Amino acid sequence: MRTALTAPLAFLALITAAPAQAAEKPLFASPDKIHISIQAPLGTLISNRQSRQAIPGTLVDPSGQRLPITLALRGITRRTSEICDFPPLRVEFPAPPPATSLFAGQRRLKLVTHCRDNSTYRQYVLREYAAYRMYNELTPRSFRAKLADIDYLDANGRRIASQAGFFLESLDDLAQRNGTNRIRAPERIPLAYLSPVDAARYALFQHMLGNHDWSMRAGPAGDDCCHNAELIGVAAAGQTIPVPYDFDYSGFVDTSYSLPPAQLEISSVRDRFYRGYCVHNSSAPAAAGEFRGKRAQMMAALAAVPGIDPRSVSRATAYVDRFFADIADDAAVNSKVLKRCAS
Helix, strand or coil: CCCCCCCHHHHHCCEECCCCCCCCCHHHCCCCCEEEEEECCHHHHHHCCCCCCCEEEEEECCCCCEEEEEEEECCCCCCCCCCCCECCEEEECCCCCCCCCCCCCCCEEEEECCECCCHHHHHHHHHHHHHHHHHHHHCCCCCCEEEEEEEEECCCCCEEEEEEEEEECCHHHHHHHCCCEEECECCECCHHHECHHHHHHHHHHHHHHCCCCCECCECCCCCCECECEEEEECCCCCCEEEEECCCCCCCCCCCCCCCCCHHHCCCCCCCCCCCCEHHHHHHHHHHHHHHHHCHHHHHHHHHCCCCCCHHHHHHHHHHHHHHHHHCCCHHHHHHHHHHHCEC
């Protein structure tokens, strides 16, 4: 296990400076769904879930341009064959895509895949995608996602699956878009470094989703910070901004394989347990006001997801409505949410 670095100078040394702001890249400039195909010897990856080796392939973009790519496995839970028939992927472009391609400017992207090839798992993907779109409504300090219908082909051109998936914006691009830096942090960061406003918003959003599978200031033992969170901003007191990702263990997405953390003593991922820090409680009522002010936009983003089942929307909306009942006003926030804050 590497030793956690908490001294400011040691932590500051792990900042990666973002370049000056540049023109927006086309892939995430529009919320429109795209249709692409990926051809590669995917059986090699699917049959060997421990492999770190990348395989060559081809991505055909919406305009028909054939782009050379490499594919590698990523993730933890969804990577295992016990959970998913089809693992999440990392897509890299060994050569810069041409300026005429929707993928111009992209180098390395996470691809959230369908896990299993059926309609239930397709709805999981669409609800998780909706979560990203809902957080986009609250703050630009959030990952953009690009929804795609994807035809997966083997090396011989035989179709393996045609399913929904989505690409996630790179952390460098997210930081650059916000005119700030990405931060590479050690295993644990000082609590005092977190921006109270951003940390309170982060925690309330995770509470809205019923997601408990995260940490905004620590990674798993031996790994860098953080767990299902990335950091941007400045590594200094009150200036480090946590950005959430990976929501498949939330009550909002409600996958069949998700389980609540045993230490919280809740029986279902749909049971909410607030995990924000008590030190940020003074910022939480204002953050809750942001949620109330953006409620209509967030629910519209959910309903507007292409291909989402109306029953899926109805169930997710009812789940979120219970959250809004708990933050109806400042008194409710304090009595129904913040009383369970983490010290």
